[in-house]
Amino acid sequence: MGSLKVTLCAGAAVVLAALTPTAYAADGGAVSVTPVSPAPGADVALKISGCAGTTGSAASAAFVADAKLVGASGTLAGETRVRTSLEPGSYDVKITCGSLTVKGAIKVVADTSQSPSAPPSVPASPVAPVHAGGGGATAHLAAVDARAAGPGTAHAVVGLLLAGVAAAAVALRSARRSRRTG
Numbered sequence: 001m002g003s004l005k006v007t008l009c010a011g012a013a014v015v016l017a018a019l020t021p022t023a024y025a026a027d028g029g030a031v032s033v034t035p036v037s038p039a040p041g042a043d044v045a046l047k048i049s050g051c052a053g054t055t056g057s058a059a060s061a062a063f064v065a066d067a068k069l070v071g072a073s074g075t076l077a078g079e080t081r082v083r084t085s086l087e088p089g090s091y092d093v094k095i096t097c098g099s100l101t102v103k104g105a106i107k108v109v110a111d112t113s114q115s116p117s118a119p120p121s122v123p124a125s126p127v128a129p130v131h132a133g134g135g136g137a138t139a140h141l142a143a144v145d146a147r148a149a150g151p152g153t154a155h156a157v158v159g160l161l162l163a164g165v166a167a168a169a170v171a172l173r174s175a176r177r178s179r180r181t182g
Contacts, residue, residue: 056097
């Protein structure tokens with residue numbers, strides 16, 4: 001079911017990118033970016049035609065992460081996000097698929113949704129590691145003294161009893177085997 005979702009998402013990205021204007025490409029390749037002029041923090045869809053392979057990548061200092069491009073029939077598509085901390089301007093994009101390398105540019109525009117006097121909104125992409133794990137157990141475990149919670153006399157007695165039972169089981173099994181073979 002996971003490959004069906006990937007196929008549908010890639011197909012939707014290709015159709016969506018096919019309906020968008022073509023961005024500037026220095027090497028003459030057909031590169032499309034949606035939206036054409038994104039604001040910092042915006043998601044962008046990329047499409048390139050003319051690739052012989054089925055996978056590729058698009059890298060830029062404007063992107064949070066390189067876009068992985070997938071597709072078939074010479075057309076690859078993928079998505080990424082524009083960094084939230086970017087200043088408006090033009091940023092180089094390098095798209096690689098197989099032996100083809102296309103260099104282009106993306107124009108980042110100012111975010112017009114905020115007024116100049118308004119405080120900045122929360123970034124759309126993470127800017128710091130996420131605090132995760134432990135749930136409610138971490139506070140309890142941090143408060144427990146490790147020396148008091150270590151093995152005590154009761155643990156030692158139970159361990160010795162279990163070792164004795166295991167030794168007795170091995171001895172009985174060995175005795176039964178020696179009677180059968182002997």
